[in-house]
Amino acid sequence: MDAIDRANGLLEHYAALARAELPRDARVFDAHTHLGEDIDGMTGDRDELLAIQRAYGIDRSFVFCLDEPDRRPAFTAANDRTLAHAAATTTELLPFVRLDLDESPVEEATRCIDLGARGIKLHPRAQRFLPDDPRLEPVFALAAERRIPILIHGGRGLPPIADSLARLLDRHCPPALIVAHAGIVDLAAMAENFAGRPGVFFDTSVWSPLDLLDLYRLVPPEQVVYASDYPYGRQPNSLLMAVRTARASGLDDAQLRALLHDTSARIADGLDPVTPGAPQGATELSHPVTFLRIHQYLTMASAMLWLRHTSDTYGVVGLAINACDARSNGYHAETEQIRELLVATRDLWDLASQTEDERDRRRAQRGAFRLVHLASVLAVTTPG
Known part of the structure; x- marks a missing residue:
C-alpha cells in the first residue's frame, strides 16, 4: 500500500503541475x-x-x-x-x-x-x-x-x-x-x-x-x-x-x-478551419546527456511494461535512477524530480511482481507505466 499511496500522491502532484502550466x-x-x-x-x-x-x-x-x-x-x-x-x-x-x-x-x-x-x-x-x-x-x-x-x-x-x-x-x-x-x-x-x-x-x-x-x-x-x-x-x-x-x-x-x-x-461546430501558418518547431535539439541517458532507459522500461513484463528483468529502471546522480550532472533539482518518480516506479513494479491477482497486477503495471511516462516527459522537456 505504501507504493500505491506514493504513486497516487505523485500523480496528484503532477496533476496540479499540468493544470498550472496551462x-x-x-x-x-x-x-x-x-x-x-x-x-x-x-x-x-x-x-x-x-x-x-x-x-x-x-x-x-x-x-x-x-x-x-x-x-x-x-x-x-x-x-x-x-x-x-x-x-x-x-x-x-x-x-x-x-x-x-x-x-x-x-x-x-x-x-x-x-x-x-x-x-x-x-x-x-x-x-x-x-x-x-x-x-x-x-x-x-x-x-x-x-x-x-x-x-x-x-x-x-x-x-x-x-x-x-x-x-x-x-x-x-x-x-x-x-x-x-x-x-x-x-x-x-x-x-x-x-x-x-x-x-x-x-x-x-x-x-x-x-x-x-x-x-x-x-x-x-x-x-x-x-x-x-x-x-x-x-x-x-x-x-x-x-x-x-x-x-x-x-x-x-x-x-x-x-x-x-x-x-x-x-x-x-462545423466552422471553416483557420488558414494554417508555418511550422515553427526547432530542427535540432540540444539537450544534456544526462537527460538523454535517462530517456533511453525509460524507453526500454516502457516497452517492457507495455508488454506486461512481470518484473524489470533487465534492471533498466535502476540504470535510470543511477543516471539521476547529481554529483556528475549539475541538474540536482531536475534529476531529483525524475528520481522520485522512478523510485516509485520501481516499487510499484516490484509490487506487481508479487501480486497474484491478475487484475491487481495489471493495475500496478499500468500505474508504473504512467510514472515512467511522466519521468520520460520530464527528461525530454526539462530545459538544459
Missing part, C-alpha cells in the same frame, strides 16, 4: 477518446472519463468505441453504446461511429449519423485495410456529403499511408480529417502531403514527446489538436506532454489555446 483561463477539447472494452483487455469507463474531463477542464471530447468483443456485425452494438453514452451527458461527449469496411460501412455510418453521430472513426490496423481500399471511397464521399469529420488511425502497425490518403482526400474531401497519433506511422510524408492544407489535422496522442517535437517542426500549429487517446493515454501525462512540447517549440499562449481547444471546437 495558459490562463484555457479550455481543453479532447479530440480522441474511447469508451467500451477492447479485445486487448483495455476498458474505457464513461464515469471515469467524465471525472477526468471535469478535473482537467476538458469541456468536450470526441468519443468512439474500442475494438469490442461484440464488434460484429458492423460495430452496431458498440456504436449504439457510444451514442447512449453521449446522450447521457448532453454536451460533454460527441459520438463518432466506428466502421468495419467488411460489414456495411456506409449503411452503419448513415444509421448512426441519423441518430446523432458527429463523425466517423476509421482504424486501418485493427480492421485490416489501407487508404487505397476502394471500399473507403463511399465512406469519404458520405462524410463530404453530410459534412462530418473523419478521424483515422495514423500510429503504429501500418505501412506508409500518406500518399494514398492524400489521393483519397483529393477525390472526396470531408470538412475535417484528423490523423491520429500525430501521423507517426508516416510523419515525413504526412507533412509533405498535408502541412498547410486546410481541413487536415494531427492529434497529439502519442507516447514519446520527441514525436510531438518533430510534429511541430513539420506541421503548422493551426493543424494540431490536443488528444489523450483515453484509456490508453492518461492524465496528467497527456496534457503535461502536449503543453511542454508546444512551449519548447515556441508556441505562444494564443496558439496553445487553439491547439488545446479552439481548433477542435471549430471542427465540432
Whole structure:
C-alpha cells in the first residue's frame, strides 16, 4: 500500500503541475477518446472519463468505441453504446461511429449519423485495410456529403499511408480529417502531403514527446489538436506532454489555446478551419546527456511494461535512477524530480511482481507505466 499511496500522491502532484502550466483561463477539447472494452483487455469507463474531463477542464471530447468483443456485425452494438453514452451527458461527449469496411460501412455510418453521430472513426490496423481500399471511397464521399469529420488511425502497425490518403482526400474531401497519433506511422510524408492544407489535422496522442517535437517542426500549429487517446493515454501525462512540447517549440499562449481547444471546437461546430501558418518547431535539439541517458532507459522500461513484463528483468529502471546522480550532472533539482518518480516506479513494479491477482497486477503495471511516462516527459522537456 505504501507504493500505491506514493504513486497516487505523485500523480496528484503532477496533476496540479499540468493544470498550472496551462495558459490562463484555457479550455481543453479532447479530440480522441474511447469508451467500451477492447479485445486487448483495455476498458474505457464513461464515469471515469467524465471525472477526468471535469478535473482537467476538458469541456468536450470526441468519443468512439474500442475494438469490442461484440464488434460484429458492423460495430452496431458498440456504436449504439457510444451514442447512449453521449446522450447521457448532453454536451460533454460527441459520438463518432466506428466502421468495419467488411460489414456495411456506409449503411452503419448513415444509421448512426441519423441518430446523432458527429463523425466517423476509421482504424486501418485493427480492421485490416489501407487508404487505397476502394471500399473507403463511399465512406469519404458520405462524410463530404453530410459534412462530418473523419478521424483515422495514423500510429503504429501500418505501412506508409500518406500518399494514398492524400489521393483519397483529393477525390472526396470531408470538412475535417484528423490523423491520429500525430501521423507517426508516416510523419515525413504526412507533412509533405498535408502541412498547410486546410481541413487536415494531427492529434497529439502519442507516447514519446520527441514525436510531438518533430510534429511541430513539420506541421503548422493551426493543424494540431490536443488528444489523450483515453484509456490508453492518461492524465496528467497527456496534457503535461502536449503543453511542454508546444512551449519548447515556441508556441505562444494564443496558439496553445487553439491547439488545446479552439481548433477542435471549430471542427465540432462545423466552422471553416483557420488558414494554417508555418511550422515553427526547432530542427535540432540540444539537450544534456544526462537527460538523454535517462530517456533511453525509460524507453526500454516502457516497452517492457507495455508488454506486461512481470518484473524489470533487465534492471533498466535502476540504470535510470543511477543516471539521476547529481554529483556528475549539475541538474540536482531536475534529476531529483525524475528520481522520485522512478523510485516509485520501481516499487510499484516490484509490487506487481508479487501480486497474484491478475487484475491487481495489471493495475500496478499500468500505474508504473504512467510514472515512467511522466519521468520520460520530464527528461525530454526539462530545459538544459
